[in-house]
């Protein structure tokens with residue numbers, strides 16, 4: 001795919017949604033961190049349902065530690081993998097208090113050293129809480145980048161590196177959310193909605209869904 005096409009794709013995605021953001025509900029970097037850790041293999045809707053009850057009671061590392069692991073589990077037990085997520089969140093709270101003055105760190109290395117936080121989660125925090133131009137490649141972005149040929153790659157890391165190289169600077173900070181939302185609602189896994197896709201004339205996917 002050439003640079004002009006890519007720029008036009010992001011122009012159209014921006015026109016349709018000038019200020020995209022995450023669908024996870026949060027009011028602080030710490031709340032976002034907890035929500036993103038909970039969202040692994042779970043839906044944003046399910047996470048929001050749990051955090052709407054959890055955050056009014058505990059939305060700081062100290063308050064969650066006070067709840068304790070079992071207390072935390074009571075709020076998140078509707079979310080998949082809640083046992084290991086609760087253990088990781090408790091360990092993360094301890095580390096934030098001991099090593100980061102109870103704040104969420106703003107650098108990749110410190111974020112990835114937190115239990116339950118991998119490269120993707122660190123990218124989401126850096127981008128969404130701190131406005132850094134990082135791109136967290138999840139299943140949606142991986143699919144859209146490969147199908148459309150915006151940034152094809154065999155692994156999420158390969159796609160991330162390619163996107164960082166080819167997405168024009170003016171779109172880099174928001175590219176992550178535009179591509180996720182596009183993958184979630186239009187370029188869906190089983191059957192992409194190509195007939196109504198705003199970038200169908202630019203997308204290079206060979207097996208586009210035909211119009212009904």
Ligand code: SF4
Pocket residue numbers: 147148186187188192193194197198199200201203204205208209
């Ligand atoms: S045209 Fe189809 S395959 Fe291409 S980005 Fe749009 S929905 Fe996805």
